[in-house]
Amino acid sequence: KKDYYNAGQVAAEVGNYAKCIYLWTKLQQVKNDDEYGYVNTLPEQVGAQEYYEKLINAKGFAKFWQRYYPNYPLDPRLSYQDSLLVKKINQMFLTDQAVRHNYQESPTKKNDSLYRSCDAVNTKIMDSIIVNRGIISPKQLGYKAGKDFVILFAHLPDSLIKRYMPLMETTLKHKGINTVWYALIKDKWLVYNKKEQLYGTQFHTDTATKKITFFPIWHIEQVDKRRKKMGLGKLQYYAEHYKVLLPENYSH
Numbered sequence: 001k002k003d004y005y006n007a008g009q010v011a012a013e014v015g016n017y018a019k020c021i022y023l024w025t026k027l028q029q030v031k032n033d034d035e036y037g038y039v040n041t042l043p044e045q046v047g048a049q050e051y052y053e054k055l056i057n058a059k060g061f062a063k064f065w066q067r068y069y070p071n072y073p074l075d076p077r078l079s080y081q082d083s084l085l086v087k088k089i090n091q092m093f094l095t096d097q098a099v100r101h102n103y104q105e106s107p108t109k110k111n112d113s114l115y116r117s118c119d120a121v122n123t124k125i126m127d128s129i130i131v132n133r134g135i136i137s138p139k140q141l142g143y144k145a146g147k148d149f150v151i152l153f154a155h156l157p158d159s160l161i162k163r164y165m166p167l168m169e170t171t172l173k174h175k176g177i178n179t180v181w182y183a184l185i186k187d188k189w190l191v192y193n194k195k196e197q198l199y200g201t202q203f204h205t206d207t208a209t210k211k212i213t214f215f216p217i218w219h220i221e222q223v224d225k226r227r228k229k230m231g232l233g234k235l236q237y238y239a240e241h242y243k244v245l246l247p248e249n250y251s252h
Helices: 002-014 017-029 043-057 061-068 080-105 109-133 143-154 158-173 179-192 220-229 235-242
Strands: 203-205 212-214
Touching: 080 109, 080 143, 109 143, 109 158, 143 158, 143 179, 158 179, 220 235
Parallel strands: none
Antiparallel strands: 203 212
């Protein structure tokens, strides 16, 4: 499998897409027969997923695939409709992250308006997806689509978080989402209910100081221990990445 993976990377880089197709087929033949297929946390299966994502994002590959395989989705695991849904989720995620990054870099009224407009559009689409398909997990559409979906879910209005939280909890029980994703949703849920968050994933812009600060964190002296248990890094690094002020009572 590793040989197919490495050879596929080289083939994608040089544009030998016919060889990529052959190697991808071989890679599928040797995948483990577990419930996740090749999308799992095992090193060789993560490698297969990385290879596939590298392949479909290689310059010219989508055009090549459309020319020679117009009746098949780019991902052979998915139906045509599912491949369109994966594309839609990815587009929403990229826009979501872009407007948030712009606002954090420059919290102007214009960027705030773009931020809110993006969320309004994504909310309508996400609501429709959940009504028709439920919570999207890696088991359904692959790891990346599942991860992007959870991040978009966390950015839904509080009212929709409340409505669909039972579905999210059910998905967690069936191991449809990982602990990091769950921590994000759990904190969002707690903040919505005006309670202290557990993992320090939620922050906001203080109306008085105009600075980005964390919502209150329960027993903050133990937050890094809880974060570690869920697979998260220290709060200090999280705050540095998102340019959030650390609480004064946080020690690191």
